[in-house]
Amino acid sequence: MATSLQEQPKGFHLSLDCWAVLTALALALIVKSGLTHKVPW
Amino acid sequence: MVKGTLAIPEVEAVRPIDRLVSLIPGILLLAAIGYLGKFIEQSISAYAKANHLHIPNIEYVLWAILIVLAVSNTIGIPEVFRPGVATYEFWLKAGILLLGSRFLLGDVLKLGGLSLTLVLLEVATAFSLMTLLGRWFKLKPKLTSLLAVGSAVCGVSAIIATKGAIDADDEDSSYAIAAILAIAAISLFTFPLIGHWLHLGDRAFGLWAGLAVDNTAEATVAGALYSEAAAKIAALAKTTRNAMIGFVLLGYALYWASRGQAQAIGNKAAFLWQKFPKFVLGFLLISILATAAVFNQQQLGSLANLSRWAFLLTFAGVGLRTNIRELKAQGLGPFAVGAAGELSIALVTLAMVLVAAKAFNL
Numbered sequence: 423m424a425t426s427l428q429e430q431p432k433g434f435h436l437s438l439d440c441w442a443v444l445t446a447l448a449l450a451l452i453v454k455s456g457l458t459h460k461v462p463w
Numbered sequence: 464m465v466k467g468t469l470a471i472p473e474v475e476a477v478r479p480i481d482r483l484v485s486l487i488p489g490i491l492l493l494a495a496i497g498y499l500g501k502f503i504e505q506s507i508s509a510y511a512k513a514n515h516l517h518i519p520n521i522e523y524v525l526w527a528i529l530i531v532l533a534v535s536n537t538i539g540i541p542e543v544f545r546p547g548v549a550t551y552e553f554w555l556k557a558g559i560l561l562l563g564s565r566f567l568l569g570d571v572l573k574l575g576g577l578s579l580t581l582v583l584l585e586v587a588t589a590f591s592l593m594t595l596l597g598r599w600f601k602l603k604p605k606l607t608s609l610l611a612v613g614s615a616v617c618g619v620s621a622i623i624a625t626k627g628a629i630d631a632d633d634e635d636s637s638y639a640i641a642a643i644l645a646i647a648a649i650s651l652f653t654f655p656l657i658g659h660w661l662h663l664g665d666r667a668f669g670l671w672a673g674l675a676v677d678n679t680a681e682a683t684v685a686g687a688l689y690s691e692a693a694a695k696i697a698a699l700a701k702t703t704r705n706a707m708i709g710f711v712l713l714g715y716a717l718y719w720a721s722r723g724q725a726q727a728i729g730n731k732a733a734f735l736w737q738k739f740p741k742f743v744l745g746f747l748l749i750s751i752l753a754t755a756a757v758f759n760q761q762q763l764g765s766l767a768n769l770s771r772w773a774f775l776l777t778f779a780g781v782g783l784r785t786n787i788r789e790l791k792a793q794g795l796g797p798f799a800v801g802a803a804g805e806l807s808i809a810l811v812t813l814a815m816v817l818v819a820a821k822a823f824n825l
Contacts, residue, residue: 453769
């Protein structure tokens with residue numbers, strides 16, 4: 423799955439899967455904190 | 464050439480902050496197209512309601528894809544948007560992960576077990592069929608391998624991973640990707656029609672789409688065009704299929720290495736772990752959290768909405784995959800093998816799903 427997030431040539435980098443997992447967990451934490459209660463989806 | 468179709472950016476030594484900034488215009492464009500799709504769907508529905516018309520509801524998913532398809536094949540996508548648009552695979556994974564909150568662990572194990580059994584049958588069928596067809600059409604053996612992996616497991620990502628594992632030519636992988644993408648685009652529109660014609664239930668259709676449509680994005684979209692419940696099942700079945708990739712790659716890599724045409728594999732367990740789609744573990748983790756009642760009903764609703772928005776960005780990006788002019792430029796041989804193979808796989812998996820639907824009351 424080649425995307426720009428994955429094409430890191432050097433230095434610190436995470437795979438696309440790790441980015442997706444971290445993002446989803448961060449979003450789940452935000453939802454759990456109650457910040458999204460009033461979002462007009 | 465396919466590089467353009469997939470919008471794979473060239474690797475350059477750029478600062479992470481610049482890379483992040485370069486993604487913003489494309490992501491905003493995806494969001495705008497997704498929102499436009501939603502707006503068109505709601506407007507048509509409101510117009511039909513106000514005028515007492517019976518217009519079939521066309522989902523925002525389809526509008527989003529049609530808009531991108533039309534733009535990318537006429538005026539083209541300007542360079543500034545390309546890096547951001549290429550992130551749709553990321554949104555797809557984030558969307559599937561968040562979807563984990565809608566599955567209690569029992570559901571995952573039950574459906575996961577059923578789809579795993581069906582996936583094993585599908586993989587065996589797809590390999591046998593594609594290998595036979597490749598021989599009949601006298602395709603190069605490595606091109607046949609790539610087509611077999613693309614149709615048996617998970618489309619483009621599987622082909623790219625296999626290309627590295629078996630040292631296949633760029634040209635072969637370009638052909639295989641073009642063929643698999645063209646077929647996936649056709650399946651996207653034909654599967655829901657066939658599903659409605661056969662009066663398949665949401666679960667049965669979702670399973671069929673997840674088993675037979677290549678590429679996770681296209682499989683999920685095909686499910687979403689049917690119903691939201693079908694999209695959920697399609698994503699789960701396709702994710703189970705994706706989880707097979709390590710084993711399939713290992714098998715192929717060992718086969719070609721034994722013939723001296725690929726690098727030998729040292730640590731097989733490390734190879735499997737490296738190729739295993741890690742986001743599947745994240746999906747399970749979120750599913751476990753939901754099962755443990757970490758989220759209340761309102762929070763589960765918010766997670767579902769976030770997942771829907773992530774899919775919206777994905778669907779807007781899917782249309783960009785299909786560059787009609789570039790597909791025309793490809794030869795017909797690989798496409799014919801791919802199409803014949805996919806048609807057979809679609810029929811075999813449909814039969815399997817119909818049997819499973821009867822046996823498990825799907």
